[in-house]
Amino acid sequence: xxxxxxxxxxxxxxxxxxxxxxxxxxxxxxxxxxxxxxxxxxxxxxxxxxxxxxxxxxxxxxxxxxxxxxxxxxxxxxxxxxxxxxxxxxxxxxxxxxxxxxxxxxxxxxxxxxxxxxxxxxxxxxxxxxxxxxxxxxxxxxxxxxxxxxxxxxxxxxxxxxxxxxxxxxxxxxxxxxxxxxxxxxxxxxxxxxxxxxxxxxxxxxxxxxxxxxxxxxxxxxxxxxxxxxxxxxxxxxxxxxxxxxxxxxxxxxxxxxxxxxxxxxxxxxxxxxxxxxxxxxxxxxxx
Numbered sequence: 406x407x408x409x410x411x412x413x414x415x416x417x418x419x420x421x422x423x424x425x426x427x428x429x430x431x432x433x434x435x436x437x438x439x440x441x442x443x444x445x446x447x448x449x450x451x452x453x454x455x456x457x458x459x460x461x462x463x464x465x466x467x468x469x470x471x472x473x474x475x476x477x478x479x480x481x482x483x484x485x486x487x488x489x490x491x492x493x494x495x496x497x498x499x500x501x502x503x504x505x506x507x508x509x510x511x512x513x514x515x516x517x518x519x520x521x522x523x524x525x526x527x528x529x530x531x532x533x534x535x536x537x538x539x540x541x542x543x544x545x546x547x548x549x550x551x552x553x554x555x556x557x558x559x560x561x562x563x564x565x566x567x568x569x570x571x572x573x574x575x576x577x578x579x580x581x582x583x584x585x586x587x588x589x590x591x592x593x594x595x596x597x598x599x600x601x602x603x604x605x606x607x608x609x610x611x612x613x614x615x616x617x618x619x620x621x622x623x624x625x626x627x628x629x630x631x632x633x634x635x636x637x638x639x640x641x642x643x644x645x646x647x648x649x650x651x652x653x654x655x656x657x658x659x660x661x662x663x664x665x666x667x668x669x670x671x672x673x674x675x676x677x678x679x680x681x682x683x684x685x686x687x688x689x690x691x692x693x
Contacts, residue, residue: 420459423497424448429455441468447502454502455491462496471628472498478627484535486528486622503625505617509561512611512650519656521620526664528622529609529640537603538632546592548605548634549677550585552642556684557581560691561610561646577687584680591680595673597635605634609643638677640668645681646691 424431429448435456436445442461447454460472476498479490489501508525511517555561558577606613607629615623644665651658669675685691 419496420444420446420457423494424457429457429499441465443468443472448499454504456488456500456502458498458500460496474630475626475628478536478630482536484531486532486624488623488625503615503617503623505615505623508611508614508616508647511616512647515652517651517657519660521616521622522657522660524620525614525622526660528624529643532606532624533601533604533636536630537601537636540602541633544597544602544633544635546635546638548607548631549588549592549638551607552638553584553588553681553684554581555610556642556645556681556691557584557688560688561608561612580687581684584684588677588680591673591677595671599670599674601636601640602634603632604636605629605631606636606639607631607634609639611643611646614643637668637674641678641681644668645678645685648682649685649691 421431423429427450429450432447432449432454434444435447437443442464444459446457446459448457449455458472458475460469464472473495476493479487479498479500480493483490488503491499491501493499508517511521558574558581606624606627608626609624613624613626615625617623644661647661648658648665651661665678669678
């Protein structure tokens with residue numbers, strides 16, 4: 406059915422068997438991770454395209470757990486800003502295929518208009534409200550530090566073809582230590598009750614947001630979700646990427662700035678966001 410030497414053939418055999426028994430046709434490989442032993446395929450059934458995410462029995466335990474968490478999320482969260490859940494088992498997750506392009510691609514082509522940005526901002530809030538669980542008092546700031554590291558060192562555009570000098574990598578690590586220390590200092594002074602807690606996407610960057618052909622927003626990639634963190638930092642993570650790639654004089658920037666001002670409800674949050682924004686400016690992967 407599918408001939409590509411890059412693919413783990415044992416894993417592919419299991420996938421093909423399931424798809425054949427359920428009348429799906431394998432169209433193309435979209436993504437493969439060798440160390441995670443995961444694959445992303447485009448498939449088709451009765452003229453309709455779907456996405457299938459597969460995981461191997463030999464995948465690391467933490468990757469398997471993330472896969473199952475993502476499956477459960479899609480099963481129980483059926484909203485218009487999510488791809489529709491189709492079916493799943495212990496190794497496969499099948500979702501609707503979204504015709505469109507990522508938010509990063511929209512920025513690259515200067516296609517992000519005020520209407521779409523307003524919908525994105527509204528859907529981000531709806532995503533949090535719909536996914537939030539009751540705070541059990543065990544919240545942590547892990548995602549805040551993780552996002553800061555990504556913004557400075559790698560970001561959502563990770564590619565072996567992108568070359569960074571040894572000096573730049575070493576310098577960024579030193580800067581990161583300073584920024585993390587500053588972030589820790591601000592966190593020690595903030596009131597947790599003033600934060601959005603009970604749900605974290607964990608990877609809310611512009612490659613995990615799709616704008617479909619009807620200009621609807623779709624959030625994807627929920628393998629890193631948690632319920633013990635703070636969603637404010639997910640939003641800061643995304644807004645810091647957007648701010649650097651939107652024309653400073655545009656209506657879209659005015660709208661984004663309004664959203665940022667509403668998010669940064671006190672001086673400490675503002676100082677934390679400035680650390681995120683500073684990190685983006687030092688990492689040229691974020692310039693689309």
